Amino acid sequence: MNNQTTITRRDFLKLSGASALALTALPAFDGQALAGFLGSEQAANQMGILIDTTKCVGCRQCQAACNLRNNLPPLPEKILPNQTFPAQLSATAFTNVQFFQTGGAEDAPVFTTIKRQCMHCLEPACAAVCPVGAIVKTPLGPVTYDAEKCLGCRYCMAACPFNIPKFEWDSANPRIRKCDMCADRIAAGELPACVQACPTGALEFGPRKELIAQAQARIGKNPDKYVPYIYGLSAVGGTSVMYLAAVPFDQLGLNVNLPDSAVPELTLQVMDKIPAIAITVALLAGGVAWWRGRKTRAGEPESSIEDAEH
Amino acid sequence: MFEQSLEFFTEGLTLAGMVLFRLVLPLAFMFGVGWVLWRFFAPEAVPQVKGARPESFGAFITRVRELPNLRVPVLSSGQVLALFIAIMLWIGATGFLIARFFWGLETASAMSDAMPWGLWIAFKLSFVACAAGGFTFAAIVYVFRLEKYRPIVRTAILTGLIGYTVFIVSLLIDLGRWYNIWHPIVMWNPHSVMFEIAWCVMLYTTVLYAEFSPALFERLGWKRMQKIMHVITVPLVIAGVVLSTLHQSSLGSLYLIQFTKLDPLFWSPLIPVFFFVSAVAAGLALMMVVPCINARAFHCENKQELIATLAKPAAIVLGVYFTLLVGDMLVRGELRTLMAPSAMSALWWVQVLFGIILPMALLFTPQAKSEPRVRYVAAGLVIGGVILERFNVALFGFSEYLGSLNTTYVPSFGEWVITLALIAGAVAVYVAAVKLLPVLPQPRHELAAKPVKSC
Ligand code: SF4
Ligand code: SF4
Numbered sequence: 001m002n003n004q005t006t007i008t009r010r011d012f013l014k015l016s017g018a019s020a021l022a023l024t025a026l027p028a029f030d031g032q033a034l035a036g037f038l039g040s041e042q043a044a045n046q047m048g049i050l051i052d053t054t055k056c057v058g059c060r061q062c063q064a065a066c067n068l069r070n071n072l073p074p075l076p077e078k079i080l081p082n083q084t085f086p087a088q089l090s091a092t093a094f095t096n097v098q099f100f101q102t103g104g105a106e107d108a109p110v111f112t113t114i115k116r117q118c119m120h121c122l123e124p125a126c127a128a129v130c131p132v133g134a135i136v137k138t139p140l141g142p143v144t145y146d147a148e149k150c151l152g153c154r155y156c157m158a159a160c161p162f163n164i165p166k167f168e169w170d171s172a173n174p175r176i177r178k179c180d181m182c183a184d185r186i187a188a189g190e191l192p193a194c195v196q197a198c199p200t201g202a203l204e205f206g207p208r209k210e211l212i213a214q215a216q217a218r219i220g221k222n223p224d225k226y227v228p229y230i231y232g233l234s235a236v237g238g239t240s241v242m243y244l245a246a247v248p249f250d251q252l253g254l255n256v257n258l259p260d261s262a263v264p265e266l267t268l269q270v271m272d273k274i275p276a277i278a279i280t281v282a283l284l285a286g287g288v289a290w291w292r293g294r295k296t297r298a299g300e301p302e303s304s305i306e307d308a309e310h
Numbered sequence: 311m312f313e314q315s316l317e318f319f320t321e322g323l324t325l326a327g328m329v330l331f332r333l334v335l336p337l338a339f340m341f342g343v344g345w346v347l348w349r350f351f352a353p354e355a356v357p358q359v360k361g362a363r364p365e366s367f368g369a370f371i372t373r374v375r376e377l378p379n380l381r382v383p384v385l386s387s388g389q390v391l392a393l394f395i396a397i398m399l400w401i402g403a404t405g406f407l408i409a410r411f412f413w414g415l416e417t418a419s420a421m422s423d424a425m426p427w428g429l430w431i432a433f434k435l436s437f438v439a440c441a442a443g444g445f446t447f448a449a450i451v452y453v454f455r456l457e458k459y460r461p462i463v464r465t466a467i468l469t470g471l472i473g474y475t476v477f478i479v480s481l482l483i484d485l486g487r488w489y490n491i492w493h494p495i496v497m498w499n500p501h502s503v504m505f506e507i508a509w510c511v512m513l514y515t516t517v518l519y520a521e522f523s524p525a526l527f528e529r530l531g532w533k534r535m536q537k538i539m540h541v542i543t544v545p546l547v548i549a550g551v552v553l554s555t556l557h558q559s560s561l562g563s564l565y566l567i568q569f570t571k572l573d574p575l576f577w578s579p580l581i582p583v584f585f586f587v588s589a590v591a592a593g594l595a596l597m598m599v600v601p602c603i604n605a606r607a608f609h610c611e612n613k614q615e616l617i618a619t620l621a622k623p624a625a626i627v628l629g630v631y632f633t634l635l636v637g638d639m640l641v642r643g644e645l646r647t648l649m650a651p652s653a654m655s656a657l658w659w660v661q662v663l664f665g666i667i668l669p670m671a672l673l674f675t676p677q678a679k680s681e682p683r684v685r686y687v688a689a690g691l692v693i694g695g696v697i698l699e700r701f702n703v704a705l706f707g708f709s710e711y712l713g714s715l716n717t718t719y720v721p722s723f724g725e726w727v728i729t730l731a732l733i734a735g736a737v738a739v740y741v742a743a744v745k746l747l748p749v750l751p752q753p754r755h756e757l758a759a760k761p762v763k764s765c
């Protein structure tokens with residue numbers, strides 16, 4: 001195991017064993033894993049990825065490894081230097097290294113590179129909105145997708161604040177595609193393919209709690225080098241994938257205007273009222289129908305309902 | 311062991327579901343419709359003699375054409391044109407649909423990863439809003455027992471039924487994995503708005519068909535079924551009201567979670583309430599026009615005095631809608647954005663001025679009672695306004711967000727053709743239903759005298 005990870009193999013196996021148990025114990029209503037998940041014992045032990053953009057050199061090894069692991073078309077041999085390729089995430093690219101000019105002169109630009117992929121939100125919008133629970137937040141941290149259940153309604157795409165899930169628009173049997181934090185690999189005690197491929201240690205995998213402590217320590221040790229925030233610590237209620245950077249995050253294409261509360265919150269508040277609304281409306285309508293119909297029952301001639309037109 | 315048997319069970323269930331939904335139900339439906347048509351055209355000519363030779367197809371056509379109760383229609387040039395356009399649309403749509411189902415959604419639509427919901431969603435939202443007349447009038451007649459509206463309740467329920475059927479058909483076209491459409495029945499995520507809508511629409515469409523079934527039973531002369539329906543009508547209607555309240559508003563809730571993308575002029579925490587109130591307004595408005603179109607097209611009794619009494623309630627609903635909209639703008643402090651000239655604020659003002667204020671003023675005037683024309687204009691404005699609202703929320707409100715991603719969304723030709731073909735289909739089904747079934751108001755003696763409806 002890579003010595004950069006902050007978790008020992010024994011701990012990790014113990015953890016995955018426990019979560020495997022928890023997985024089988026989960027009842028059929030997968031979506032329930034969502035509400036109140038934050039702050040639970042499992043959330044504390046969730047795994048995550050810390051991406052330190054100051055260590056990233058833009059070599060795209062992570063991209064190549066990801067494409068290999070996911071059977072996606074390999075990267076072309078030659079890619080223009082200092083360019084994001086592919087320009088956007090898509091059904092055939094779950095991750096990309098994005099280049100942003102953050103300094104230097106016109107003729108000698110300085111780029112910061114940032115690897116993007118699914119953030120694996122602690123309370124994912126995509127999982128909250130999926131009508132059939134095809135997307136779930138697993139106890140280990142990955143947000144995974146099951147095509148067998150999916151309807152292809154694309155609500156997950158519309159709801160994701162990071163615009164991550166992509167769709168196979170050219171298929172008669174289309175799937176949602178996105179990074180799954182290599183859920184099968186980490187369940188087997190391995191590192192995500194991209195993390196394993198990174199030659200500089202810009203990507204680190206481990207329990208989210210420990211990654212946060214480590215990130216804070218790095219900022220504390222090098223206050224001149226880092227901006228004093230961890231992106232993903234609290235955005236949309238926290239994400240499993242987190243970023244460190246030397247420049248403000250909005251210069252790296254990250255949305256800094258996202259709220260700190262979980263995105264599904266408001267919807268859940270509304271959904272919670274539904275039973276009450278249903279019962280109220282039913283009682284009201286029933287009451288009115290009974291009140292207005294009492295004359296008929298008292299023996300006055302009843303107009304026949306089946307002859308609607310009279 | 312347990313897991314294997316579970317898998318076996320679910321697979322068996324899936325298979326059974328597929329056979330049921332894709333084979334048994336369509337076949338049953340086809341034969342059912344065929345049988346009804348058969349009875350309608352020639353109940354007495356069905357050969358009764360055992361061993362008699364079945365008649366040839368040509369002979370059948372000739373006999374049907376000569377049936378006394380079948381009036382081969384003489385079409386006006388306008389009707390011929392409409393029919394021509396409809397048929398062209400249907401042919402075009404068939405082509406696009408074949409492409410869409412064989413080679414993926416991109417062949418027929420301009421939707422993209424940045425804009426996963428397009429014209430079809432806006433269209434669906436509009437259609438369901440206009441179909442709200444079904445539950446509104448069912449409630450008026452069966453819950454509030456305002457008997458005077460009974461003559462138009464079947465028309466209202468029919469518009470609702472067709473609206474929801476078209477909704478489901480267009481959903482099948484829109485869903486990437488449409489063959490999984492039944493999954494919400496067995497796979498639950500109660501946190502999902504979409505899940506709730508799936509259940510409500512499924513149940514409510516069933517309720518609508520049940521509410522409408524007396525027309526069919528009456529046509530077939532099934533007295534017993536009519537009696538049964540009579541007993542369960544009120545509970546059915548109440549269920550329909552509950553389901554409609556829930557999903558009409560939930561269609562708005564779909565957008566709550568998209569606050570990072572939808573324009574703040576159109577995103578509001580009250581969006582479910584707006585959707586519900588405006589759907590009621592659209593339903594009322596639609597029922598102010600449809601009966602008059604019926605009277606013209608099918609030469610049945612024109613219920614103008616009755617329709618006139620709808621003007622005030624509709625105006626009041628519009629007033630509520632307006633108060634909510636403006637109050638929400640005040641509370642959220644978006645008034646300044648409204649005053650700033652932009653495409654979005656222009657859309658908002660058009661919707662509010664022409665879709666709410668103007669028709670409200672028109673409907674409050676005394677002329678709304680006496681002048682049918684005033685009502686038509688007002689109702690048209692209301693429907694246009696509600697459709698514009700749905701398009702604002704579902705399409706236009708995303709333009710700034712799409713701009714930030716350096717893309718745009720313009721519905722493709724295929725999307726338009728399929729949408730218009732569905733609308734043409736809805737109209738055709740409506741006309742067929744009105745011609746075949748006792749839907750329209752009509753004096754009782756006529757009904758008794760003529761077994762076949764020809765309003
Ligand atoms: S980033 Fe988007 S796709 Fe990934 S977990 Fe969060 S909401 Fe879901
Ligand atoms: S497209 Fe599939 S995964 Fe996404 S919300 Fe719809 S059913 Fe769920």
Ligand code: SF4
Nearest residue numbers: 066179181182192194
């Ligand atoms: S975690 Fe796995 S799927 Fe996600 S970007 Fe890395 S390699 Fe790709």
